[in-house]
Amino acid sequence: MTRSMTAFARHEAQFEWGSLSWEVRSVNHRYLEPNFRLPEVMRELEFPLREKIRKRLTRGKVECGLRYQLAEGNSGALVVNTDMCNQLQKALKQVQNSFYDTALPDPLAVLQWPGVLQQQELDMKQLHSDALSAFDQALSQLIEGREREGSELREFVEQRLQGVAEEADQVRELMPEILDRQRQRMQQRIEEARVDLEPGRLEQEMVLITQRSDVEEELDRLQVHIAEVARVLKGGGSIGRRLDFLMQELNREANTLGSKSINAGTTQVAVNLKVLIEQMREQIQNIE
Numbered sequence: 395m396t397r398s399m400t401a402f403a404r405h406e407a408q409f410e411w412g413s414l415s416w417e418v419r420s421v422n423h424r425y426l427e428p429n430f431r432l433p434e435v436m437r438e439l440e441f442p443l444r445e446k447i448r449k450r451l452t453r454g455k456v457e458c459g460l461r462y463q464l465a466e467g468n469s470g471a472l473v474v475n476t477d478m479c480n481q482l483q484k485a486l487k488q489v490q491n492s493f494y495d496t497a498l499p500d501p502l503a504v505l506q507w508p509g510v511l512q513q514q515e516l517d518m519k520q521l522h523s524d525a526l527s528a529f530d531q532a533l534s535q536l537i538e539g540r541e542r543e544g545s546e547l548r549e550f551v552e553q554r555l556q557g558v559a560e561e562a563d564q565v566r567e568l569m570p571e572i573l574d575r576q577r578q579r580m581q582q583r584i585e586e587a588r589v590d591l592e593p594g595r596l597e598q599e600m601v602l603i604t605q606r607s608d609v610e611e612e613l614d615r616l617q618v619h620i621a622e623v624a625r626v627l628k629g630g631g632s633i634g635r636r637l638d639f640l641m642q643e644l645n646r647e648a649n650t651l652g653s654k655s656i657n658a659g660t661t662q663v664a665v666n667l668k669v670l671i672e673q674m675r676e677q678i679q680n681i682e
Contacts, residue, residue, distance in 0.1 A: 395630040396548040397682040399423065399454035401539030405532035409524050411517070414462035416532035420540070422680045423455035431459040439522055443529060450533060452632040453682045458532075460525065478509045540682065547677050548627050551637075554674045555623055558644065561663050561670070562616045565651065568659055569610075612647045612654070616667075619644050634681040641675040 399422040406415045428447045430440050447456055486499055623640050626633050648671060652664030 395541050396544040396627060396633065397537070397540040397630075398543035398547055398680050399540065399634070399682050400543060400680055401536050403532050403535035403539060405528055405535060407524065407528040407531070410465070411521065411524075412462060412464040414460060414525055414528055416529055417459045418456065418529075418532045418536045420451075420454040420456045420536060423453060426451055426453055426456070428456040428458065431457075433460065433462060435518065436460060436462075436522070436525060439525060442526060446526075446529065446533060450537060451682070453634060456536075458529075460529075462521075462525070474505075475509055479504070544681065547681055550677050551627060551674050552624070554670045555620060557670045558616070558667055559620050561666050562613050562620070565660055565663050566613050568657075612650050616644065616647045616651075619647070632682050634678060637678045637681060638675070641671055641678060644671045645675075 399420055402417075402419045404415065404417050406413065426448065428444055430443060432439065443458065447458075482499075482504060619640055623637065623644075626636050626640070645668065648664055648667040651667065652661060654660075
């Protein structure tokens, strides 16, 4: 299936510990270039996220952003380190045994002792696993969007490709008539100038003109390139670079056709071909 490189996806997910939201957008780019905006606690996920993208996409600049919200009561509540408190209590008893008039410690001062008051740790393993699972869903949505737009791009290119084929067929049909008119025009000019030519000279000149204006090879190559573009579009997958190369080849044949033109009709056809090819090329820049 033909894919565009332009799409956007948002996926939100709810869990027991809270919620998270992924936003993933992609635009056209020569290579695959993922970028991430992650909370600090999710930084270590960047490498597995890159691997997920690399396995499912081949081209495009991909921007990925993650936001998460902890549920009420699961936001890292403060807890007392009882082991540390027991150690402090033993130390205070030793001090009291040496100094009988030592006052009882202030509970608030005990809480301020390093390590006594701690923040309850989240299950980071579960948090990371849920974030990766939600990213798979967001990435699937992004790919679906790229495929929808890619289908429209394929239809656009196929329409222009049909136009290129019709223009090429028109030149092929016109060439015998164009050469015949060229012969009549030359004969008329000779008669008006009242010039006597050597026997066979007119035929020799017409042979030279025919050789210089012969576009049969260009038309044949155009037909081959048209068929190849149609085949590549039908195959789908990562086809953007291949199609871009074929547009260059089509454009080269159109230029040669224009340079060999001896008639306003074929010149106009060459211009029409270049317009159609350029329209295809602009859209192909967005194909993966």
